[in-house]
Amino acid sequence: MTKYLVLAVLSIIATYFLRDTVSSLGYSDYKDTLGALLNISSIIFAIIGAWIAIIYPRAIGRAFQGKTVSDQAFKDADTDADYLSELVEIVMVSAIVLMVVLFVQFAVPIAKMLIVGKWIFYSKYMAFFVVSLLTVSQLYAVSRVILANYFFLNDLRKKNVDGKVDTLHK
Numbered sequence: 238m239t240k241y242l243v244l245a246v247l248s249i250i251a252t253y254f255l256r257d258t259v260s261s262l263g264y265s266d267y268k269d270t271l272g273a274l275l276n277i278s279s280i281i282f283a284i285i286g287a288w289i290a291i292i293y294p295r296a297i298g299r300a301f302q303g304k305t306v307s308d309q310a311f312k313d314a315d316t317d318a319d320y321l322s323e324l325v326e327i328v329m330v331s332a333i334v335l336m337v338v339l340f341v342q343f344a345v346p347i348a349k350m351l352i353v354g355k356w357i358f359y360s361k362y363m364a365f366f367v368v369s370l371l372t373v374s375q376l377y378a379v380s381r382v383i384l385a386n387y388f389f390l391n392d393l394r395k396k397n398v399d400g401k402v403d404t405l406h407k
Contacts, residue, residue, distance in 0.1 A: 259361055267368050274375055281328075281375075285324050293321055330375070
């Protein structure tokens, strides 16, 4: 949670320092970014969701079964839970980005008709903050996907090497 508060603070700082530029931006300037966020978020949401279901059915099954498990199964469950928590966090971030982008695309045409006067400037600052927060959050999620895959591959390779060494010692 703290990391997302840090990302929000970074977006606030960016909004403050870019306030002169932000005040000249309109919705059309954000359309490409919102479209890219929608595409990237939906792709990550689908791929990671499928990955969770395919690769970790044992962990998902354990969550719904009340059976006693062995010590090795507990170790596997801890490892699975660590990977799953990372993946679920990534899916949640992507889902939130998807929902907010859809809401923004729905609400902006209505808001354009309702917001007048000095509220236009405040809404532009808020729009920049929201789009920058969504962008930074999605970039963070993509980097987490890359790191999760990297560490997963390293762990898999280590287990393969350990298994080969154990086979040679027998």
